[in-house]
Amino acid sequence: MWLRQLSLRPKWWIDNNSKMTQERTYQHTPIALIGGGLTTQVLALSLVHSGFDFIWFLGPQDSQAETKDTRTTTIHHAGKMMLDALGIWTSLQEPTCPITQIAVAGTPQDTDNNKGWPLCWEQADPPMAWVVSNQDLKTACKTETNIQLSKQKIQLVSIETMTIGQPNFLLDSTGKSWSCDLVIACDGANSLLRKQAGFTVIDQSRNETALVTSVQTERPIGTIAYQRFLPSGPLALMPISTKTASIVWSLPNSEAEALTRQDKNSFEDTLNAAFGNYLGRLTQASTLLTWPLKPHFCPRISKPGFILAGDAGHALHPLAGMGFNLALADVAILLDCLQNGACSGLTPSHASVAAAYRSRRKLEILALTFATQGLNRLLTRKPGPLYQMACKGMSVLGQLPAKRLLSDLAMGGKLASAPLLSGKLRRSDSR
Template sequence: MDRPTQFDVIISGGGMAGLTLALALGQSGLKVAAIDREAPAHQLDPVFDGRASAIALAGVRLFQGIGLWPHVAAHATPIDDIRITDRNSLLHVHFDHRALPAGQNAEPLGMMLENRHIRTGLQAALDACPQVTLFAPDSALNVTRGPARVEVTLASGQRLQAPLIVGAEGRNSSLRETAGIPVHDFPYDQIGIVVTAEHEKPHGNIAHERFLAGGPFAILPISGNRSSIVWTERTATAKALLSLDSRGFEAELQKRFGDFLGAVHVSGPRWSYPLTLHMVPRATDLRLALIGDAAHGIHPIAGQGLNLGLKDVAALAEAIVDAARIGQDLGSPDVLARYERWRRFDTVTLSFVTDLLNRLFMVEAAPLSLVRKLGLGLVNRLPAAKTLFMDHARGTMGDLPRLLRGEAL
């Protein structure tokens, strides 16, 4: 039998988190195997994933640092301002990056990128990175994590070996399951409907979030006179909306959207995502680290799911590359503990904050609704609170890994 091919890191799951990590490590000279069960051509099909992601400024820095940015920049739309309203209240809060203190106000809060462009960009960047080998469509049939190394046999029969394996397989990670890491799932009884809307007037690079009775309704600026809509509704209502013909669906959309950008038309298909909070008690095990949705799944209310995954990527890449530089075992408990410590607090905090926000804004009871509206109006008058919010939205708070600070890995 052939000897297994040696790698520094094996990554199972070639979604946006997995391939971003592969690129970061590959660019640092490490030999990486990335495995995905889907064929690349399928993942790059425009109908595979209709979402667009709000990438926080820190994530944009990561994309720049690993050479991904030139492949996606032409498709990116800056988010200059975020406007939040509760139902049809006239009180609102808006967060404009130009109001930040001098020295911090030159860059936007983040960038909108359609996921299909991120996936295509990752593929192009990886094509130019010989350190990364992509095995797709393929999957790890057998994984043995021993005290000295990880051995993987792929469905295609190939055998791979490395000191560390990373689980980037999304919400239903099989590596997580076989490692016996429990997952706590809390379904929201909400569905996120995603469509692209074309409108008559330009959006001015402003993102809008409306808190409606069924959940948040987000209007996110993308290229041209187009916005990506993330429309959250209770499951039963969402199913009824999704079954409407295009005229009925557009009428419902326009009702929630309003007419501030003129007439609105849906372009392309409708996508829907059942929403769940899921949390794991730990993101590491013997020679295993979990990243992205394999390690956490949060409500899209703040557009932070992939951003959390990108923070995992930056922290894990730094822990691995630092270990490689001093000749340390890349899958050692020290490396894994550094990664776990770095990400735990942020992940747990954001999971609870997004959960709380979703619950808070769905309550219809008059006293709470009034407090909420007054609260938004108050925050709008407090520059310090707004700066804090914008720092969070940009992902520039806390003990950041080098890539998120805009430094080289």
């Protein structure tokens, strides 16, 4: 690994902050990767396989044994190919469940009496997506990063301050100073680095909370993902196994909070009334978790020497299960931009790399942001007639040949393309 000691003084050297007032030496790295979530794990593996030199800063909280994340993540076909190429997919220990059909409707009345689901599409070979246990995915990523990354590449410290320049300067939580040509910030939805870089955030919150749990279904759910757009909010059931499903139910904060106060039987009654009897009785099978929803996006996700990826740049409403998939596409495209830049003799911090990444991410991020926000606003919390009209629209769409597009979008890799999204990893031994 290439490290060098610099003796430079960034702008904040003269700040009042006592940590910064002493003369410092700066350890240098070409790329600083910041964050400890799934986006950073996948990016770290992509960079190491491609021969890029970097240091990964992950807060101490990310290296400790975490509380078990009982959520599942739906990973689209393109994302699966990418995780396969990086060795993560084969490191998964628990069974994954394919999704070959997606069925969408409004209230249970829409699907009563064998009317079927008004909007339903299918794609079995290959499946559109896969449902994976979050905990298993995190463990598989950690297993692979432990194998592929040398210890010197990983710093178990969070970053407290960043000054953007040429180079950028970072101050970590132990008071150590770093300089780097490129900062890649994957520090999540509340990104501190995004704030310090002065990037604008468009907040799209609607005071919603997602309730997450798993259920046993009385009749087999098979490989079908169900989505109900209920007047109070979207309710998704993702298959985990033949008779087990994962639930993400987004509700106004007050309604979600009231449900968390119910006992198990009352909660099940409310859930069954909301989903209907299509799969027989649903029985709660794991603890009920809550996630406050704060969807947002940043109109700008890069500038020379500074790049946002994952939830730091965009957090989607979970109704389509696409947030992490969008982050995977960030990683694949960023890697392609860095590799293309390197082939043309450009450094990772070159303005053209940042511009290429920004322009190649624009379409998919905007499309998915507006699709998820649009559906949520169009189909939930509407008075009677408007809601009925919106549900009619679903049946109309269900009759159109254009619904083939929906399978294409659900499989990923259509609004964004890069070799890694097709499972191709361009390797390079040293850079």
